[in-house]
Amino acid sequence: MKRIALIGMPNTGKSTLFNRMTGGSARVGNWPGITVELLSGKILLGGDMVEIIDLPGIYDLHGYSDDEQVVRHFLHDNVPDLTLVILNATQIERQMSLLLQLKQLNMNIVVLLNMSDEAKKFGITIDCAKMAEMLGLPIFLLTGKYGMGYQEAMHAITNALRYRTPGMAEELRSQLEQDEHIEREMARLMKHAVQVPSRLPDNLTERLDKLMLHPLLGLPIFFAIMYLLFQGIFLFGQPMQIGIAAGFGWLHDSVLAPTLTGLPTPLQGLLLDGIYNGVGTVAAFVPIIVLFFLFMAIIEDSGYLSRAAFLMDALMAKLGLDGRGFVMLLMGFGCNVPALMGTRVMRSRAMRLLTMLVIPFSLCSARLQVFVFITAALFSPQAAPLVLFSLYLFSFGAAILTALLFKNKFKNSEPFVLELPPYRFPTLRQMWLRGWHEVTHFLRRATQFIIAGVVLVWLLTHIPFSAVPASSDTLSGMIGDWLHPLFAPIGITPELTIALIFGFVAKEIVIGSLAVIYGLSGNALGGALAHQLDWVQAYSFMLFTLIYTPCLSTIATLKSESKDNAFMLFSIFWSLGLAWLLSLLFYQGARFLGY
Amino acid sequence: MPANTLASLHIGETATIVSIHAEEALHQRLLALGFRTGKQIELIRKASFSGPLQVRIGTTDIMLRRTEAAKIKVSKP
């Protein structure tokens, strides 16, 4: 099958064009020579199936960034039959350098000048025929977003595929020796084929930036937008989550449970409470992920995310992160899973890993449920808000501490020089494709892992089948006893240890598991907890719950996004260790002070 | 003419890039974003708390940190 590769600088509309070409049928896949996954899709062109590959955006073919290395290795090991070089027509002046570098490799190239709509608005005129003649390459002006000029370009692409691949220079020429030549060539092309008005019209972007990046108002506006985003996702997301849970419950009660009654009890339990619940756990994330990325598409495509980086950089640079990481951290307070997936906008792997290490400390809505229940049971109504607030402080504190401790281990080596693109509004199609794509990605990568985890915890809390589920006679009870020397110094009882094992799956089920463990629910459970625990123990338990691994879905996402099991394990053990240490300090400190 | 760096420009000032004294990776990125000797560059704004700068070269707006901006020599007209 013939291969077409898309190459361009970041933000030139490569993904948009790629989505238009593949109709959203893209899949991620692995390629020889590189470790990251690339998006590719198969389409019918001129009667043949061809594969189109979206390469990461690069500034320079000889560059040092992670993405630039990926593209180099890809081209080296998978010479494409045709390369589509995508340039932003409004920035053609500087983007031409990449095209000239690629041209030197003697590849089969078609040049696409994207964003013709913006170029027109800015009064930039490009003589494509002239430029094509000077370069000896086919050149087309088009807009990937709205489709103008697309058909002609596709026609030319189909034709260009008929030629044999001329083959590439043995080695990608290593250094920048040709740069001088490239500069001269660029100047010549600009002079003859492009006209840029000397001063751009005072446009919308400039006026919006005056407000959005205002020295005093910028940050308050940023936080207001974050707040709205956050509220928006959960306002729409929670009813959907509840709906899905209800649907699953209905299917369980009225269809599955009755049909499975003939089976032996342990098998029933395994199928229904193990596997089926696992599927339900995965499904509960679907609405949140879709919504998150619908909104993220707006924030990101509009260009606001780079503005957030601008506003927050002074603070974030000290933590070894950037402002985009801060946005993801904030979003993590809703749900860690999409926040982790969202870190993909950061192109430096080291910075991305550091951000992924920090995000799980965000006090997500599932953990909040646990804390609300326990504070209501053990603290006075006056103290409860303070207790909750202090947990948020611990959440931020753990995140900052982690960033500071590990910023040298995950040292960002990429220069922090970002483009601030003009404000653009994504089309509904773009937003929807993004949400859809991310959800399928999550489902494909995380489902098995999550179901396996849920089943494992079910087995731990039910074997031997003769014992009362989740009691001290089950495997989990034995683990609880066995871990007792470790948990006694932080005031956590064996019963609570079993609940923590459940909490490994999802924090939503912690209270439910306590209900099973104590055989009580609601106020009665609260009363029993208040009777058995004092506030120091309860707070220590909450602290541990806050800091240790948020849930299986988070772990599955850490694994699939980092593609590095060692990193996933590191994150788990670091958070467990930190949770234990903080709880120990708190518990022993409080006891020492006489509480 | 005194030697100025990009970091020392005032908001709204335009200058010409004279030279770039940055390590290889940064230098290359700057080149790709249009920082070339002889180009006009305008300082649009500075972020609060000694945050990054926003500059404009041709049709591209770029943000960079002050430490990096200090590596770019410019001359005022």
Ligand SMILES: Nc1nc2c(ncn2[C@@H]2O[C@H](COP(=O)(O)OP(=O)(O)O)[C@@H](O)[C@H]2O)c(=O)[nH]1
């Ligand atoms: N005005 C306009 N905007 C576009 C066009 N193509 C893409 N965009 C927008 O440019 C931004 C960057 O596009 P994207 O496809 O993410 O670029 P990539 O980083 O190269 O993959 C997004 O906000 C797109 O909606 C176009 O032809 N015209």
